[in-house]
Amino acid sequence: MGSCTDDIWGQSFSLNDIVTGVLDDQGIVLCWSQAAADLLGHTAEDICGSPVWSLLADGSLRRCQGRHHRTGIPPYGQALLRHRSGHRVEVAFRTVPLQGSSLSVVLALPLRHPASRSRGSAFLRALFTQGHIEVGIHDLDLRTVFTNAASFTNVTSHVSHPSDLRLGSRVRELFSPQDAQDAESAVRQVVETGMPLIGWEPQARAPQRAGEQWSLSAFRLEEPPGRPTGVATMLTPLATRQRERHRLDLLHETSVRIGSSLDVLHTSQELAEVLVPALGDLAWVELAYATLTGDEPPKLSSAAGLWYTRRAAMASATGSIPSKLLQTGMTLPPMPDSPFLQRLRRGETVLTSGRSAGEQLGPELSPLFVPEGGHCVLYAPLFARGLVLGVLVVWRTGCRDSFVEEDRELLAEIASRAALSVDNARRYTREHRAALALQQRLLPRTTSDLPAVEAAGSYVPASGGADIGGDWFDVIPLPSLRVALVVGDVVGHGLHAAATMGRLRTAVQSIADLELEPDELLTHVDDLVQRFAEEADPAERDTVGATCLYALYDPVARRCAVASAGHPPPVLVHPDGTTEVFEVLPGPPLGVGGMPFEVTSLQLEPGSILALYTDGLVTLGGQDIQGEVSRLTDRLAVLCAGGMAPSLREIGRSLLSGATEVPPRDDVALLLARTRALPDDATAAWQFPADPAIVTEAREDVTRQLTSWGLYHLVFTTELVVSELVTNAIRYAGGPVSLRLIRDDVLVCEVSDPSNTQPRLRRARWTDEGGRGLYLVAQLTTRWGSRYGQTGKTIWTEQSLSPATE
Missing domain, CATH: 3.30.565.10 (Histidine kinase-like ATPase, C-terminal domain)
Incomplete structure (x- = not known):
């Protein structure tokens, strides 16, 4: 049990819960209420004439304090009573002596849910003492019997508000004559039906509330068992609701729009556009050079590197950027070490006036950073993972109200969320740049001019450059003027796939120098991929694999021998423009092992075109691969109709046009080779x-x-x-x-x-x-x-x- 205090009697409870008993000066029970009988299971006939001590559990009063009355019971405290069934009931009690008599009345309140009572009492105290919502308690005639008007503060203007909610006033007096009858009828309906009224907004305004809009809510007050005793009303300033709604809407739009792209500049522009005109009239984002290039920007403690920045994005409510300001793409000049810059370096969001900002920047820099009519500005550092990425700046100009503290806190939250998106874009830029550089070093030249063939290759990464993969092509000159044409596709994307692709391309080149037949070469490469899988982490072994097609062309014999390791078949364009699929019996993908590869040979006329590709090219349309291969064959027939074939580069651009207009889901490699023959x-x-x-x-x-x-x-x-x-x-x-x-x-x-x-x-x-x-x-x-x-x-x-x- 808790310590004996008087707090329990200050809490809210129903009078029906109170247990009552009358004692003489010897502590003998003389009278016993029905509530007491219901609580302890003892009727008045059972208990009257017995000492009250017989109801107490052992030692239950030792925890109570205070002076004893003549009955021997403390004046107040808590006690454990014994129920007729044997279990214990905890109560809080008060002993009240009757004047002019030796009798005393004991009032007890059962403590069935002390924690919930405490929370309910705390809620009521907070509700009536807060200064944001006018609360009124009204009787059944809708007259005010209690109000928190004395503590109410108009939060929209931040000055005390002389509330119209007075003791004895009617609900109708809170509204204009146009709305008074409707308001009173609505509240009276709450009393009659018990259905609450939520968020009723009057159409007109009371004269004493000019310039303000309010929302009315009402709830019926009841005494058990459901008897109405009055009604509670709450008047909420709509400005508060609108401000909170505006805040939530802006945060929601920020989370939805910002971060949809992994491009740093695009993400910055989205951030600026989200804030204008929702928060300000003009906004811009300044990013460190390292952020733009994907490198590590300076730490928060490194003040010097913060201002080696470039203006990355700007947005204006008018749609045009003032020409005097520093424009998008321009580098910031050296900045003076002003107080607000020092606060930014500490990670603070700064609110200051336009005049103060201009004075700290100086007359030379002020025109570049302070817009005409700009009277208030917010600066927020873009700080993520211990790195200072840049600065977010929002201005208000003209007749618009100045920023308040809530705006500063809102921008700080937006900047914190946006900084993570900018940093994700920066980290992706770094990884993508590394992967792209690696792949560019690993892929061969796009064009080759050899005695055996004229060749042109193309590569398109997935998702418009977002996913560098493991597709590759190669043209390998061999002795006796022969040439090997290779195209392959490594499982997965990213640096891992690009690195695996480089290893496979090197392996194919090395084995090709042995001048093996295509099936023997693929067998050796298959063994190599199996070793790659053994070297990989056990959880990643199933993801190590590739498909490959190897074609060996001899310009003297005019013979082309092809073998496939799970790869789509090439398409052959004859010199007269007719096309066909080079039917190849595919073997298993590289890394499977245990299965042989088959060689298919075909005599080719000089001027024939072989189109080798990865499956990304034949999945652009989203149809089945066989249907897309047929579509590819038809497109080549159209491009090479009448034997007047355009250049290989033009054919490649045409075939890949769909991949460049709509970013492909998988990367695409295409190799076109026009055969030659020796006289x-x-x-x-x-x-x-x-x-x-x-x-x-x-x-x-x-x-x-x-x-x-x-x-x-x-x-x-x-x-x-x-x-x-x-x-x-x-x-x-x-x-x-x-x-x-x-x-x-x-x-x-x-x-x-x-x-x-x-x-x-x-x-x-x-x-x-x-x-x-x-x-x-x-x-x-x-x-x-x-x-x-x-x-x-x-x-x-x-x-x-x-x-x-x-």
């Missing part, structure tokens, strides 16, 4: 038996061919190269031996034999009789290498067509 007279081929005597014949054939091509300066070195390679083939591999010369921008010499033995370059010692052949070949040519086929190997060399200069 028949640009190649020469011979086949010899495995006889050492044919080496001389091979040299003579090469000499004649080079002479007919006009490559006299290459005769000597080429004879040496052919002699060495043919001799080695006959000696170590047997026959037949094939020899082929290819002339384009380089001279290619190929010697093929049926052996799969790997040629090895070594440095011979001076005592060795052999071992210098391949070393000699390496010295005489630009580069050399070997590749394997189904029936043997081919050793190739390349020589520049330009004569060597001394």
Whole structure:
């Protein structure tokens, strides 16, 4: 039990709750109320004549204080009484002696819900003592019996208000004659029906309330069991409600509009436009250079860096920005160390007059920062995660009221919320810039001009640049004038996907140098992706994967071999403009493992166009992929109709126009390659038996061919190269031996034999009789290498067509 105080009797309660008993000077119960019988279960016949002490639980009065009456019971306190059923009932009591008699009356109040009674009492005290709402208690005749008019303050003007709510006044007297009858009828209906009246706004104004608007609410007062005793009215200034509604609306609009973009400048412009004209007539946002570029801006304690800023956004209620002010995009000049700037650096939102702001800025800077007619200004720092991003400035000009403290607090809250959106945009700018720079370094040149193909590639990131992904394309020159065309798509977006894409592109280039067939190359890359997954965190292993399409084109044989790892098929445009899908049997995506890849070969005419793409291109329309591939095929047919195909770059721009107009959900990579073929007279081929005597014949054939091509300066070195390679083939591999010369921008010499033995370059010692052949070949040519086929190997060399200069 709590300590014995008199507070409980100051709380609100119903008279029906009071328990009453009459005692003599010996503490014998003489009278017993029905409420007492209901509370303790003892009737008057049971208890009258018994001492009151028999009702007390053990030790229940030891916690009470005060002087004892003649009955022996303290004058007031709390006690535990024993119910007839045995449980205890806590009561607060007061003992009242009767004048001229030895009898005493004991009044007790059950404490069934002391906490709720305390809260209810606190609520009533707060309601009647606050100065924002006029509260009146009226009897059934609607006359005022209680009011808080003495403590009421007009919150809209911040001066004392002589309230019209007086004791004895009628409800009708609060309103103008036009509304008096309606108001009284509405309140009387509350008394009669018990239905509350909420937020009734009169149409006219009482003369004594000129310039003010009010809202009336009324609630019926009752005594148990539901008998009406009066009515309570509350008059709320509409200015207070409107101000709070305006505050909530502005905060809601701020949360909805600001942060919808991850662009720093766009977010700043949204912030300025939200505040005008809702809060001020002119607003601008100034951001630190680091914020604009995505770097770390200065800490709040770093005062020096705060004003190396640029005006990022401006908004005006008139729609035009005064020309004298510093304009959007301009850099702020050095600022004097004024008191309000010092407060900004401490993270405070500053309210000051236009005159004071102009004086602190000085005559030279004032025209750049103080608008004409600007009489009041708010400055709020954009402070987030310990970083000062910039400053938010709002002006009021002309006849508009000056800012008040509530406006300063509102702008501080808006700036706090907006700063997080600006900082999110800044952090995204930094990550996006890093990812974009990484990907730009990883992707090849957009155009390639090779003997085998003319190629043009394009890449469009997802969401209009918001999501850098792992799509890539590549054009890899290979020996013997062949070329590899690659397009791939890594799972996911962001830096992780871009980094994985870079690793895969490097791996494909390295393996392509081994001159493997497309299916063998994809098998090696598949193993590599599985190793990537093993290296990844266990929770992310399922997200490591990619699709890839690898096409190998030989301009001499005019043959294109394609293999797919879960990638959409390429589209082929014939020289006459007709189109078809290059039907490829797709294998599993890279990283799945355990399944072979199939190679599909096709002879291509010179001038054919191969379109390789990622699935982002065929999901722009939101239809199924097969339908979109057909649509892509039709578009290419239209672009290349009649065999008059435009440039590859123009075709690519047309195909990607949908991705640039509407940001794609997935990034898009597109590679277009127009095939070329070497003329028949640009190649020469011979086949010899495995006889050492044919080496001389091979040299003579090469000499004649080079002479007919006009490559006299290459005769000597080429004879040496052919002699060495043919001799080695006959000696170590047997026959037949094939020899082929290819002339384009380089001279290619190929010697093929049926052996799969790997040629090895070594440095011979001076005592060795052999071992210098391949070393000699390496010295005489630009580069050399070997590749394997189904029936043997081919050793190739390349020589520049330009004569060597001394």
